[in-house]
Amino acid sequence: MIKFKILRPILLTLLLIPQIIFAQHSPQSSLQLQEKIKHIIDTAGGKIGVGVQGIDFKDGFIINGNHGYPMMSVFKFPLAFAILQKVDKGELKLSQKFHMPKEKLDTNTWSPMVKDFPNQDLDMTLADLLTYTVSKSDNNACDFLYTQVAGGPAAVNKYLHDAGVKDISIVYTEGEMEKDWTLQYKNWCKPAASLQLLQLLYHQKLLSKSSNDFLIQIMRELPDWGKRITTLLPNDTEFIHKTGASGVNKQGIMAAFNDIGIVTLPNGKHLAISVFVSDFKAPKERATNVIAVISKEIWDYYK
Template identity: 40%
Template sequence: MIKIFTIVALAISVIGCNGTSRNTEVLRTRVENIVSSKKAIVGVSIIDSKGKDTISINGNRRFPMQSVFKFHIALAVLSEIDKGKLSIDQKIEISKDQLLPEDFWSPLRDDNPDGGSFTIGQLIQYSVSHSDNTACDILIRLIGTPKTVEEYIKKSGINEIQITFDEKEMQAKWENMFQNWTTPIAATETLKLFYENKNNLLSKSSYDFFWKVNKETSTGKNRIKGQLPAETIVAHKTGWSGTNKETGITAAVNNIGIVFLPNGEYFIISVFVTDSKEDFDTNEKIIADIAKATYDFYTSTGN
């Protein structure tokens, strides 16, 4: 426990436009207290809507993304739509043999066991909002390969990311997931970059659609959203690796997103949990506790 606490404490940095402030120290301490006793490596990156506060824990460490990469895939597909190479209403035929098998999470397959015809917009909704693996891999093939997605994100200005495998390949071997990684800071910067959209990376229609499907995310109800007021709007994407039966270690319980506050402001948060010997509920609670501490910090009258 002491070793984990020391590593976490040394990895925490707090940077604000006026340097480390008393108020930011309060939030930093709260987050540190949440993660310090856990048998896991936790990565956190938080930015407020004004860019005033940046808090990171293991912010430059590479974490396996798992399904978080579906966020990036959707962005790459929408970019191709904006170029006129694809259309959001374009129909894609998916045959029964293209559906991933039952050991893969796929609401699309469960809803359509014989396959069917789907618009690209529907595939993005399945992939992002419901973390569907069949839709994910179909979308990747529409634009090229996993590296096509990586290259698009890097050209947009985010360098700390690697996408090597699609879902089927990633889940073929435990070690494959570690080839699809990003850092907490890069994840938060990606959220910020595409939400602010200052460089018009997405057209207005693609932008509106993308953030709508992120707000409709149905997975991870006990993570970022877990302890927030029920009416809180969160645009987010989750990821999960399952637990290695041989080692008892969970490699990824993740959630990245934007939390919209009652006063019209927001904060951007990315939390990655890896190398965890905690149970699933505890891993999710780590994320929920950090999100709640951050929400309370930005909604308290003292800040």
Template identity: 45%
Template sequence: MTTRSQFKVLFLSAVVLLSIAGRSVFAQKQADDFRRKIEKIIPEAKGTVGVAIMGLEDRETFLFNESLRYPMQSVYKFPLAMAVLDQVDKGKLSLNQKIRVTPKDLLPNTWSPIREKYPKGNVDLKLSEILSYTVSQSDNNGCDILFRLLGGPKKVDAYVQSIGVKSIVIAATEEEMHKAWNVQFTNWCKPRAMLRLLDILYKGKALSKTSNDFLWRIMTETTSGPNKIKGLLPKNALVAHKTGLSDTKDGILAATNDVGIMTLPNGEHVAIVVFVSNTPVDEKTRDGVIAQISKAAWDYFLAKK
């Protein structure tokens, strides 16, 4: 090889290395700007906000206030549904089996589209229907029917632990949470743990394809919390998610949450967890915090490609 040829190779190599370094610096700046944007949004809640975000293809992850325990409220209906579908996969339950819903199952003074449609009870509903009511419409009575079917919250908690998700505790039913304010805090989760559960759903690692697809569908059909994760996204944005909302005591809301997987226009996916707790602000502001964080994540991961 001539000296001139060697110089040309070295020059081209240097150009490539500088280009790679430049892209790395730019990517780091993008990530830093994104992190600062989230940190600027969080104080608007005037409470405690835990956030976990991950690009499910490139695995880039962002965590905010990760170490705290957040009350899940109805978000825990997502792992409950996974536990039910695990029993379906094992042949112990069937999505087509009929479950008798009695008047005693339809408690008053709790959110329940099942009770609204069948106020007198004494109706047989398919397990698939009760799962859909519980996840898509966040039905509290449906939730407790499923807990009873499995043998209680401890069974669901044990299932979640068995698939490798730690830093999450499922201890009380909806009925028990409605009886005493502090009970809701026994159903807690750290943001990273819920992110892990969403990742398992996305990868289809815990359930059969049929069960995983069913859960993905009913989470995509979620009607609760339209102004949370989906609040600022394009109208046709595909989001498989589960919301949660507590009551207010002495002007303080214990929890308003949304967790899910956003499908970007380029076909890639972003898992997002936002837990907002101990906040005095109104619903519009609370939901706005979740919506802003979600839109920022949407824009960041989309701009990377």
């Protein structure tokens, strides 16, 4: 029989383990993190919403979550969901080609696709169009998918609401928003809805495995100029995300500068982070820094 004197150190260690874990992520320390983030927001100015949610563990919070923040190119992420759902239903194929006459392409908007294939008609596969839309944030590819493939912004909006993502509104295309500054405020999302979309992606709730894997891959391939959340994180941080940014008005204000995505923590767990910055004083480097500093505080808490 094992004597109690031998068991006692083991029992004490086992009893301490839950206390140690609790101390790392207690409600009190979470509140301290939120206060730090609120101080950053108050110092930065503008309207800033933050959402944090453990994907494969239970923890998270939302700051300034009642406001609908203009998405700009973040709305290309839910567009991809809607398009790939049509692939899963057999209505479309990723290998399917679409023809785009050059006179229908806007050469004045952000369009890496047009820069790669200048002054010519384009025949692009659906996979290429989605890659340009999500990975490179191409406005021509995005608007073609919205208007010619998805059935319009209203159809994508309905698809999302039917899927249970209610706190999001998609009304206008990139081309329409470029013509009227105020319209970008009609395409909005609350932080909770962005976290919901990221969880639906991670847990493969809306798409087949092949479509879901494809979407994750093109969200992993954003170029370095899209770094915001991971700017101050380790260089090897695994991250899938979608950014969005508006132009600057005559008063030097940006309507939107955003980043939403899923980071892989050092312990192998996954964390969804959404930061929406709106009505913010330019330049964009300042907004990048705000997102980066907020994200670093979150990372340091959960890592």
